[in-house]
Amino acid sequence: MTLKLDKVNRGPHLSTLVASSISREIAHGRLNPGDQLPTEQALATTFGVSRNVVREAIARLRSEGRIWSQQGRGAFVANVANSPVLTIDHDALQQADAFKSLFELRGALEVKAAALAAERRTDADLEALKSALTAMNTAPYGSVAWLKADLEFHRAIVAATRNSYMEQFLIFVSERVRESILAAGDQQGSDDMASTTLGEHNRILDAITAGDANAAQEAMQLHLNGAARRVGLRIDDL
Amino acid sequence: MTLKLDKVNRGPHLSTLVASSISREIAHGRLNPGDQLPTEQALATTFGVSRNVVREAIARLRSEGRIWSQQGRGAFVANVANSPVLTIDHDALQQADAFKSLFELRGALEVKAAALAAERRTDADLEALKSALTAMNTAPYGSVAWLKADLEFHRAIVAATRNSYMEQFLIFVSERVRESILAAGDQQGSDDMASTTLGEHNRILDAITAGDANAAQEAMQLHLNGAARRVGLRIDDL
DNA sequence: AAATCACAGTTGTATGATAACATGGCAACA
DNA sequence: TGTTGCCATGTTATCATACAACTGTGATTT
Numbered sequence: 001m002t003l004k005l006d007k008v009n010r011g012p013h014l015s016t017l018v019a020s021s022i023s024r025e026i027a028h029g030r031l032n033p034g035d036q037l038p039t040e041q042a043l044a045t046t047f048g049v050s051r052n053v054v055r056e057a058i059a060r061l062r063s064e065g066r067i068w069s070q071q072g073r074g075a076f077v078a079n080v081a082n083s084p085v086l087t088i089d090h091d092a093l094q095q096a097d098a099f100k101s102l103f104e105l106r107g108a109l110e111v112k113a114a115a116l117a118a119e120r121r122t123d124a125d126l127e128a129l130k131s132a133l134t135a136m137n138t139a140p141y142g143s144v145a146w147l148k149a150d151l152e153f154h155r156a157i158v159a160a161t162r163n164s165y166m167e168q169f170l171i172f173v174s175e176r177v178r179e180s181i182l183a184a185g186d187q188q189g190s191d192d193m194a195s196t197t198l199g200e201h202n203r204i205l206d207a208i209t210a211g212d213a214n215a216a217q218e219a220m221q222l223h224l225n226g227a228a229r230r231v232g233l234r235i236d237d238l
Numbered sequence: 239m240t241l242k243l244d245k246v247n248r249g250p251h252l253s254t255l256v257a258s259s260i261s262r263e264i265a266h267g268r269l270n271p272g273d274q275l276p277t278e279q280a281l282a283t284t285f286g287v288s289r290n291v292v293r294e295a296i297a298r299l300r301s302e303g304r305i306w307s308q309q310g311r312g313a314f315v316a317n318v319a320n321s322p323v324l325t326i327d328h329d330a331l332q333q334a335d336a337f338k339s340l341f342e343l344r345g346a347l348e349v350k351a352a353a354l355a356a357e358r359r360t361d362a363d364l365e366a367l368k369s370a371l372t373a374m375n376t377a378p379y380g381s382v383a384w385l386k387a388d389l390e391f392h393r394a395i396v397a398a399t400r401n402s403y404m405e406q407f408l409i410f411v412s413e414r415v416r417e418s419i420l421a422a423g424d425q426q427g428s429d430d431m432a433s434t435t436l437g438e439h440n441r442i443l444d445a446i447t448a449g450d451a452n453a454a455q456e457a458m459q460l461h462l463n464g465a466a467r468r469v470g471l472r473i474d475d476l
Numbered sequence: 477a478a479a480t481c482a483c484a485g486t487t488g489t490a491t492g493a494t495a496a497c498a499t500g501g502c503a504a505c506a
Numbered sequence: 507t508g509t510t511g512c513c514a515t516g517t518t519a520t521c522a523t524a525c526a527a528c529t530g531t532g533a534t535t536t
Contacts, residue, residue, distance in 0.1 A: 013519075015297050039486060050521045052290065055488085059253050059294035060301040071487045072528035086324040086410050101401040108350035108404070109343075116342075163339040166346070169407070172324050251488075277517065288490045293519085309518045310497030 014049050015056035021047070022057065026066060026077055037067065037075040086172075099180050103231075106177055107224045109170045110154065114204060114220035115213040117160035125160035129205050132156055136201070141194035151178075153201060157208070157220075181231060193230055200226055252287050253294035259285070260295065264304060264315055275305065275313040337418050341469075344415050345462045347408045348392070352442060352458035353451040355398035363398035367443050370394055374439070379432035389416075391439060395446070419469060431468055438464055 022043075025031040037043070040058070044051040058075060061067045069075035117125070132153040139145035154174065158167045200223035207215035260281075263269040275281070278296070282289040296313060299305045307313035355363070370391040377383035392412065396405045438461035445453035 013297070013300075015519095016301070019301070041486085052293075052520065052522085055290075056294050056297040059251070060297050062251075063254070063257070063298040063301065069487070070529085072485080072530080074486065074529095086407070098402070101403045104354075104401055105347075105403045105407060108347055111350075112346035163342055164336070165339045165343045169324070169343060169411075173407075253488095279517085290489065290491085307518070308497085310499085310516080312498095312517060 013056075014047075014053045015060065018043070018047050018049065018054060018057035019060045022061060023066065031077050033077050033079050035077045037077065039074065099177075102173065102177055102180070103224075103228060106170070106173045107221070109166065109173060110157075110224060111217050111220050113158045113161050113163075113166055113170060114208065114216040116163065116166070117157045118208045118211050118213040118216035120162050121160040121208055121211070125156060126205075126209055128156040128159070129153060129208065133198075133201055133205060137198060141197075150197075157204070160208070196226060197223075197230075251294075252285075252291045253298065256281070256285050256287065256292060256295035257298045260299060261304060269315050271315050271317050273315045275315070277312065337415075340411065340415055340418070341462075341466060344408070344411045345459070347404065347411060348395075348462060349455050349458050351396045351399050351404055351408060352446065352454040354401065354404070355395045356446045356449050356451040356454035358400050359398040359446055359449075363394060364443075364447055366394040366397070367391060367446065371436070371439055371443060375436060379435075388435075395442070398446070434464060435461075435468075 022031070022037070031037070038046070040051050040054045043054045047054070058067065058069065062069060062075075066078055067075050068078050132149050135149035136146055136153065139149060151174075155167075155171065158170045161167065200219070203219040204216060204223060207219050260269070260275070269275070276284070278289050278292045281292045285292065296305065296307065300307060300313075303316055305313050306316050370387050373387035374384055374391065377387060389412075393409065396408045399405065438457065441457040442454060442461060445457050
């Protein structure tokens with residue numbers, strides 16, 4: 001609990017800074033589950049902010065399940081596993097292997113989603129997939145319209161799984177992946193990439209239409225491998 | 239924005255109630271992305287609390303990515319998809335198909351984790367897996383020690399993937415699954431179940447030891463199917 | 477010895493004040 | 507006309523203080 005804050009800092013709210021400082025203490029093991037936090041007053045003085053700000057930070061951490069507090073006693077570090085909330089630290093994602101890990105996680109979900117979609121898709125699902133594909137066909141590679149159609153295609157697949165949690169998680173992870181790619185900057189695509197991407201999508205659609213779970217799974221895996229290559233990842237595993 | 243709060247409510251913090259009230263407004267579409275929230279003062283008077291409490295609620299919603307605020311202008315409803323936080327509603331999980339969906343999601347992650355573990359496991363990982371298995375062997379079926387060892391076995395597998403996001407997600411989902419099973423109440427196990435469970439675990443360990451990703455994947459899938467049956471789920475798919 | 481009470485410490489909430497920032501109106505000026 | 511600069515107003519961000527509710531402890535009383 002050594003960090004000091006400058007008033008100069010004009011960016012995130014002070015409560016955000018305090019919250020992430022405490023979060024870091026927990027993550028780094030300097031505060032362990034069950035430990036009692038310093039009093040709000042003590043935190044306020046050590047961070048050089050008002051008790052009010054500390055309370056906003058604590059409210060945030062409490063909502064994330066990282067700590068719990070009881071009136072008259074104090075605040076305590078909670079058991080992380082019990083947290084009903086999942087967060088991803090955007091800063092940590094800048095590192096290459098973190099990105100690769102997240103990409104891998106998305107792959108696991110997306111491959112399974114493709115298989116489930118092949119088994120459960122309705123005609124309406126197929127229509128949605130087809131329209132997304134034609135939209136991607138007409139839009140120039142890398143354009144906003146293209147990206148939106150691409151997202152829509154993958155969203156339609158996971159929607160066809162009839163599994164809302166799968167949908168929620170996959171969209172969540174995909175968003176984080178997309179953010180990282182955009183943050184990393186310039187993607188320049190050739191027409192070559194466009195046609196191979198479209199081909200991969202077509203193969204996925206065919207498999208899902210045929211109701212062939214295995215084929216859908218493999219087609220999706222191929223597509224993800226291709227996407228990884230296009231983003232600059234080297235893929236060693238299946 | 240019509241809800242009123244009683245002072246009588248002695249339970250969660252007022253800020254929690256305010257936050258979930260606003261959340262509900264957003265979820266029900268009475269507040270749409272881009273809309274401006276009432277001022278903090280107005281919220282304070284309509285909810286009958288101090289502005290301080292409103293600010294703690296807003297801090298929470300902001301950390302969840304549901305709203306964003308700018309000094310001098312106001313607070314606005316954010317685009318939900320951009321939220322860097324994932325939550326699971328515990329109440330919704332009580333429904334059977336919701337539980338099945340979550341179980342399915344866990345399966346997707348766990349199967350992939352087993353495959354990756356087979357490829358990347360170190361000797362230390364194998365040691366951890368073995369000790370978890372022996373611990374499960376000595377503990378009576380269904381006892382706390384047994385459950386802890388079971389959790390430890392699965393945790394060791396995902397740790398062997400060297401993918402921290404996979405670990406984070408899988409532990410998160412597994413915890414929610416475990417909570418639901420415990421909440422559903424009485425599980426009574428026979429010695430029969432114990433031995434089959436142990437056998438399934440053994441097969442997984444063998445495959446991971448051999449470094450055979452495919453075998454690990456299949457063994458894990460079998461184990462999950464078995465677990466589903468033991469919990470009372472009917473499994474139709476592979 | 478056990479129950480009760482007083483008290484200090486802590487969190488929960490309320491209130492008022494000030495600083496920082498955004499916006500629109502208005503006057504002065506070119 | 508149109509542009510600039512200033513000012514008033516409204517909002518969030520933060521600070522400071524006070525009080526209520528609750529907890530734990532130790533002294534006091536029974």
